[in-house]
Amino acid sequence: MLPEYPLNLGTARSAIRELFEYGKQRAAVVGAENVFDFSIGNPSVPPPAVLNETAQELLLHEDPVALHGYTVAPGDADARSLIAADLNRRFGTDYGPQNLYMTVGAAAALCCCFHGLTCPGDEFILFAPYFPEYAVFLQGAGAKVKVIPPEIESFQIDFDALEAAITEHTKGLVLNSPNNPSGAVYSAETLRRLADLLRDRSAQYGHPIYLISDEPYREIVYGAAVPWLPDFYDNALVCYSYSKSLSIPGERVGYVLVPPTVEDWELVYASVAGAGRMLGYVNAPSLFQRVAARCTGETADLSVYAENRRLLVDGLRSFGYHVVEPAGTFYLFPRTLEPDAQAFARRAQELDLLVVAGDGFGCPGHVRISFCVPTERIRRALPVFEKLAQSYK
Amino acid sequence: MLPEYPLNLGTARSAIRELFEYGKQRAAVVGAENVFDFSIGNPSVPPPAVLNETAQELLLHEDPVALHGYTVAPGDADARSLIAADLNRRFGTDYGPQNLYMTVGAAAALCCCFHGLTCPGDEFILFAPYFPEYAVFLQGAGAKVKVIPPEIESFQIDFDALEAAITEHTKGLVLNSPNNPSGAVYSAETLRRLADLLRDRSAQYGHPIYLISDEPYREIVYGAAVPWLPDFYDNALVCYSYSKSLSIPGERVGYVLVPPTVEDWELVYASVAGAGRMLGYVNAPSLFQRVAARCTGETADLSVYAENRRLLVDGLRSFGYHVVEPAGTFYLFPRTLEPDAQAFARRAQELDLLVVAGDGFGCPGHVRISFCVPTERIRRALPVFEKLAQSYK
Numbered sequence: 187m188l189p190e191y192p193l194n195l196g197t198a199r200s201a202i203r204e205l206f207e208y209g210k211q212r213a214a215v216v217g218a219e220n221v222f223d224f225s226i227g228n229p230s231v232p233p234p235a236v237l238n239e240t241a242q243e244l245l246l247h248e249d250p251v252a253l254h255g256y257t258v259a260p261g262d263a264d265a266r267s268l269i270a271a272d273l274n275r276r277f278g279t280d281y282g283p284q285n286l287y288m289t290v291g292a293a294a295a296l297c298c299c300f301h302g303l304t305c306p307g308d309e310f311i312l313f314a315p316y317f318p319e320y321a322v323f324l325q326g327a328g329a330k331v332k333v334i335p336p337e338i339e340s341f342q343i344d345f346d347a348l349e350a351a352i353t354e355h356t357k358g359l360v361l362n363s364p365n366n367p368s369g370a371v372y373s374a375e376t377l378r379r380l381a382d383l384l385r386d387r388s389a390q391y392g393h394p395i396y397l398i399s400d401e402p403y404r405e406i407v408y409g410a411a412v413p414w415l416p417d418f419y420d421n422a423l424v425c426y427s428y429s430k431s432l433s434i435p436g437e438r439v440g441y442v443l444v445p446p447t448v449e450d451w452e453l454v455y456a457s458v459a460g461a462g463r464m465l466g467y468v469n470a471p472s473l474f475q476r477v478a479a480r481c482t483g484e485t486a487d488l489s490v491y492a493e494n495r496r497l498l499v500d501g502l503r504s505f506g507y508h509v510v511e512p513a514g515t516f517y518l519f520p521r522t523l524e525p526d527a528q529a530f531a532r533r534a535q536e537l538d539l540l541v542v543a544g545d546g547f548g549c550p551g552h553v554r555i556s557f558c559v560p561t562e563r564i565r566r567a568l569p570v571f572e573k574l575a576q577s578y579k
Numbered sequence: 580m581l582p583e584y585p586l587n588l589g590t591a592r593s594a595i596r597e598l599f600e601y602g603k604q605r606a607a608v609v610g611a612e613n614v615f616d617f618s619i620g621n622p623s624v625p626p627p628a629v630l631n632e633t634a635q636e637l638l639l640h641e642d643p644v645a646l647h648g649y650t651v652a653p654g655d656a657d658a659r660s661l662i663a664a665d666l667n668r669r670f671g672t673d674y675g676p677q678n679l680y681m682t683v684g685a686a687a688a689l690c691c692c693f694h695g696l697t698c699p700g701d702e703f704i705l706f707a708p709y710f711p712e713y714a715v716f717l718q719g720a721g722a723k724v725k726v727i728p729p730e731i732e733s734f735q736i737d738f739d740a741l742e743a744a745i746t747e748h749t750k751g752l753v754l755n756s757p758n759n760p761s762g763a764v765y766s767a768e769t770l771r772r773l774a775d776l777l778r779d780r781s782a783q784y785g786h787p788i789y790l791i792s793d794e795p796y797r798e799i800v801y802g803a804a805v806p807w808l809p810d811f812y813d814n815a816l817v818c819y820s821y822s823k824s825l826s827i828p829g830e831r832v833g834y835v836l837v838p839p840t841v842e843d844w845e846l847v848y849a850s851v852a853g854a855g856r857m858l859g860y861v862n863a864p865s866l867f868q869r870v871a872a873r874c875t876g877e878t879a880d881l882s883v884y885a886e887n888r889r890l891l892v893d894g895l896r897s898f899g900y901h902v903v904e905p906a907g908t909f910y911l912f913p914r915t916l917e918p919d920a921q922a923f924a925r926r927a928q929e930l931d932l933l934v935v936a937g938d939g940f941g942c943p944g945h946v947r948i949s950f951c952v953p954t955e956r957i958r959r960a961l962p963v964f965e966k967l968a969q970s971y972k
Contacts, residue, residue: 187750187786188850192695195852197846201710232643245634250625254827290683290860297859302585319856324855357580385915393580433646436865438683457581460589463712466690467683471864474830543834 195322202226205540212538223540223559224565227366227517229433230558231486237432240480246475253476257469259459261288261441265479269441270494274483285445287459288470291438292402292427293319294462296360297421298442299398300327301461302454310398313343314548315519317366318401328330329357336549338521341370342512343380358396359384364403364412367547367554368519369512375412381419393568394421394449402427402440405485407514408492418448428478429518433486437474446550491516494557494564501568505575516558519544523578527551533577537570588715595619596934605931616933616952620759620793620910622826623951624879630825633873637866646869650862652852654681654834658872662834665875670807678838680852681863684831685795685820686712687855689753691835692791692816693720694854695847701750703791706736708912709760710793711882722750729942731914734763734903736773745780752777752787757796757805760940760947761912762905767806773810787814787842795820795833796908798878801885803906813840816847821871823909826879830867884909885968887950887957898968909951912937916971920944926970932963 203516244253250326251407261265266283273281289295300310303339304327312320314336332351337344359380363372374381384395399415399422415422424443429435445454467474498518502509508521522530527550534541534553544552557564595618602616637646652661659676666674682688693703697720705713707729717724725744730737752773754971756765765773773790781788792808792815808815817836822828837848862868891911895902901914920936920943927934929945937945950957 187698188657188696188846189694189698192853192857193846193850195856196849196851196855198853203591216944226649230644233647238638238643242635245638250631251623251826254626254829255621256828256844290864293859293861295859301582302589303581305582322857323859388858433644435649436647438861438864456589458589460585460587460591463588464585464715465858466686466688466716468686468831469829471683471831471867473789473867474864530755537592 190323198247201546203567205542208535209540216538219395219566221538221540222563223569224555224557224567225540226540227556229430229557230487230560231434232434232491233433233479234484234486236484237434237477240477241473245450249423257288257475259463259469259473261286261470262472262475262479265475269482273443275533276483277414277417279445281443281445285443285455287442287462288442288475289440289462290440290467290470291429291578292400292425292440293323294467295425295427295440295442296320296325296398296400297323297465298458298462298467299425300324300329301465302458303357304329305357307355309355310357311348311351311359312548313361315360315365315544315552316360316548317362318546320438330355330363332428333548338549338551340368340370341365341519342372342376345379345383349383352383352395352524354391356387356395358398360398361415362400364407364512364514366403367544368510369515369517370510371407371410371412371513374418377413377415377418381516384419385557388421397422399423400425402430403515405431405512406488406491406516408495410513412514416445416447421449423458431485432478433482434474434478434517437471438475439470439478447468465492490561491558493561494559496559497561497564497568498555502571505572507571507575516556517558518555519549519552520555522551522553523575525551527553534574537574539567539570539574549567565575582767583720594939595935598935601928610930612959614842614933615765615963617948617950617960618933618935620949622823622828622879623953624826624881624883626826627874627877627879628825628892630874631872631876633870636870643744647865650681650865650868652856652862654679654863655865655868655872657867661872662875666836667799669876670810672809672908674838675883678844678848680835680837680848680855681868682833682835682855683860683863684822685793685818685833686716686829688818688820688835689713689791689793689835690716690720690858691851691855691860692818693717693722695851696748696789697722697778702742702746703749703750704744704752705941706752708734708758708760708937708945709941710754710755711939713753723748726941731942731944733909734758734761734912735765735769738772738776740813742776745776745788747779747784749788751791753791753793754808755793757800757905758938759796759908760910761903762804762908762910763903764800764805764906767811770806770808770811777812781814789865790815791818793814793818795823798824799881799884799909800907801888801905803968805907809840810836814842816841816851824878825871825874827867830864832863832867832871836850847964850893867940870905881952885950887952890954890957891948891950895964898965900968901965909949910948911948912942912945913948914945916968918944920946930963930967932960934969
């Protein structure tokens with residue numbers, strides 16, 4: 187007598203979490219330093235010092251009734267103004283607080299967009315490899331999900347497959363650049379071509395096709411510029427989270443940006459906010475709305491990620507792995523040395539090397555290596571990656 | 580091309596918020612001290628000192644990567660253990676962390692229960708007067724809503740109406756005691772009778788009927804004991820929020836308790852948690868999970884509410900209003916002096932007395948007075964309540 191979908195979600199075992207639990211058990215047997223866990227995408231560097239200072243200062247000096255009280259549903263007006271000003275400074279835009287809807291992290295931002303846009307029969311398109319929860323959130327919103335197969339040479343977009351997939355039922359596409367798990371950043375050329383295609387099809391079908399851009403890794407890049415999507419396409423909604431940039435994933439603060447270029451943007455904004463209300467999202471956590479807004483644009487010290495990335499890319503290539511260098515994120519997504527990524531991951535696991543098969547991301551033949559770990563773990567793991575490669579020779 | 584329900588929710592004007600905005604505009608004209616705003620249920624007393632101290636201490640001494648990192652989806656295990664221990668101490672129960680699912684406030688707790696329980700065709704029963712968002716959340720979960728008319732002599736339960744309303748499609752009932760807006764606390768006698776009825780009907784229909792108990796006001800009582808619902812009925816789920824007891828409504832921390840007496844409690848828990856996942860509730864805010872758990876059972880200084888309640892009850896009665904004395908909450912729900920509560924509220928508004936008509940709570944003929952305000956406002960407002968009463972003589 188319980189509904190099938192949430193019950194299945196609640197009882198399903200998570201492959202990533204099982205791997206993580208296994209790692210902890212193994213650590214108790216062989217020592218933590220001999221288990222090379224690359225399974226979990228949890229930021230490993232502390233938040234920037236300014237974050238703790240800001241939180242302390244607010245707790246000491248602000249009226250606690252206001253500080254911990256309800257904010258209006260769209261979020262504290264000052265916080266939204268600060269965030270809009272930061273976006274305007276960085277991207278030459280002209281957003282105001284009325285374009286921002288503060289959310290309980292990016293997951294909530296996505297759910298508010300999906301529930302706020304989906305009408306019966308609507309389809310959304312995902313690009314493999316993709317973060318698996320997108321499909322969970324979309325199904326929860328009653329949308330049909332179509333997946334575009336991966337383009338594994340550069341992890342840009344397979345446009346032939348995309349052109350075939352878009353129909354009059356397409357309500358939107360979910361972009362994630364920098365991408366979890368591939369680390370790819372969509373180039374300006376990719377985005378121009380995508381925007382052209384969507385404008386054509388929107389005109390052909392007589393309704394807007396929305397781009398929902400999930401950008402929690404926007405600031406975690408290694409020299410690459412991340413093109414600002416709304417510059418390319420009018421009907422783009424941006425979902426953001428401070429989880430990765432400020433290393434506060436547990437605090438759950440993010441936003442939906444509905445730019446004024448979006449067709450009927452005030453109605454779209456209202457529908458996103460109405461979805462938030464319907465789903466029980468009263469307001470984003472009040473203290474951390476203020477903290478994140480005052481630290482917006484700052485990042486944790488990302489130099490550890492940069493060093494880890496360099497070590498892994500160079501090391502794995504030297505052992506014969508095929509690696510597309512990640513332009514951003516803290517993930518590496520190399521090809522596996524046999525077609526069956528799950529078999530490869532199991533063989534790695536026998537060496538206490540914990541990596542996640544790409545199958546769950548819609549991209550078999552690859553594994554995800556989360557390099558948000560202490561650099562020492564990478565150094566100690568490299569000979570094990572070499573041993574694994576040799577076992578295939 | 581936008582879905583009707585969230586769009587309507589997002590564009591609908593909130594009567595309470597409009598009143599609140601009106602109050603701010605009037606204050607600019609006639610002075611804040613001459614506007615008597617009793618519209619908003621926002622705690623007016625600061626959190627207990629221990630809350631700020633606990634937050635400061637965690638920020639100073641805990642590893643920030645762990646403190647601000649993801650917790651497991653059910654919530655930090657230590658936090659859940661502390662909360663379970665507090666419940667066990669107070670209610671003589673034997674709960675463990677596995678019975679608690681930490682949520683982003685009570686609204687999220689309710690949404691997780693509703694989405695985690697509702698199958699197609701299921702009905703939920705609300706008791707008027709009721710917090711209007713219950714109906715919003717239930718409709719969002721696809722449940723049909725039935726409302727039991729109010730029993731306005733004591734705001735207990737109209738059992739004749741309830742017996743007629745329960746059918747084989749009844750999946751659950753939502754209880755809210757102490758009640759917003761009536762302030763009533765259900766007596767042990769009411770709960771015994773309710774439990775007997777539900778056990779009979781569950782047996783008759785061959786499936787459990789769940790009680791979903793929304794208890795954010797559990798600690799905000801004036802001498803009354805709030806009976807512990809799971810002592811009366813096995814299939815009861817408890818939703819809680821720290822918003823009111825700790826005066827932190829903006830921080831969004833609460834929980835769902837699934838007691839081990841619930842039939843197949845582990846599956847029910849899984850379905851509630853699966854619903855949380857589906858709706859994008861990754862984890863409850865991590866810092867405030869720890870803060871709330873360490874302060875669980877504490878309350879803000881509620882003496883202001885007690886004084887406000889005494890002044891209002893005695894004052895209004897002396898002016899001829901019919902008032903059921905609220906056993907808990909910071910709301911008073913007197914009868915209006917004409918049958919049309921909205922007309923009464925408008926006449927009050929002409930005197931700069933802002934109260935909310937009961938119609939939106941499913942209980943016409945009454946107004947809600949939120950007395951979570953400075954006592955001085957009550958003292959100054961009493962002569963205006965008297966003037967309003969005289970205008971009806």
